[in-house]
Amino acid sequence: MVQYTIKRIGTGILSLLVLVSITFFLTRAIPGSPFESANVSGDILEMMEKEYSLDNPVIVQCGRYLLNVLRGELGYSYQNPSRAVTDVIAEFLPVTLTIGGLALLLAIVTGVTFGIWMTASKQKMVRIILFSGTIFGIGVPNFALSLFVLLLFGVKLHWFPVVGLDGWEHYILPVCSLAAYPSSVICRMTAHVYREEMNKEYVVLARAKGLKDSQIVWRHILRHIWLPLLNYLGSAAAFLLTGSFAVESIFTIPGLGSQFVRAISNRDYTLIMGLTIFMGIVVILIQLLVDLLSAWIDPRIRRSYEG
DSSP, X not given: OHHHHHHHHHHHHHHHHHHHHHHHHHHHTSSSXXXXXXXXXXXXXXXXXXXXXXXXXXXXXHHHXXXXXXXXXOXXXXXXXXXXXXXXXXXXXXXXXXXXXXXXXXXXXXXHHHHHHHHHOOOHHHHHHHHHHHHHHHHSOHHHHHHHHIIIIIIISOOSXXXXXXXXXXXXXXXXXXXXXXXXXXXXXXXXXXXXXXXXXXXXXXXXTTOOHHHHIIIIIHHHHHHHHHHHHXXXXXXXXXXXXXXXXXXXXXXXXXXXXXXXXXXXXXXXXXXXXXXXXXXXXXXXXXXXXXXHHOHHHHHHHHO
């Protein structure tokens, strides 16, 4: 396990370096300059780009940036030179974590519940409605769903507020919009595992002993659902981070997602890179933690890692 952990950490670092390098060249490929919005003359613009070493070849800029990253320096925002990128992350991270955490919790609860209900229900209409709901949740992009619920429940019906985060009711629409896709995926996974486990011999034996289906689910089936669900959490975390970009912008939420969108529109290179690095680290660490937890829970996975 130790050797496997070290190998995974090394793979994560290599993946992060590749991600940083690709993002760096993509940001430099964006037309225009970070300082064009300042409405300055061409000479002053050239001087500002020289001050920030933007007149050097891109490969040289990339090398210098990677060295700074290895020293733990993410730089300062081009649009607000008095603010370090780390300060921006520290300020807006709690909002994104709160929304993402609530969305993940909602997705797990609703996904597992509806997945079992969709498979166990004897009413055909219930199964059709739940299955259609998963198709809708998986197929509709979260930005389109966010606009739909905003217009319907916020603008048309006036049930929920649609701007800012001034109270608990402000979290309902963005959290539900963000949780729709992972909830649908978890529902499908749960239904598949439940269907397979209910046909196995130990379930038949448990029924022969007089256990009800609800008791079988709580005592036996759920433990088999948690392992594939745990493996999905790494992908879910990546989706929630990237999905927050559109959701936070649509609902005017001051989080990392809205800051990322604003940084791209302003060509704020250092802020784009800093947020990319931070989110990449978060996803890699979550995936590593998920793998280790899976190995700890399932001895078969642990033996494969040791082998």
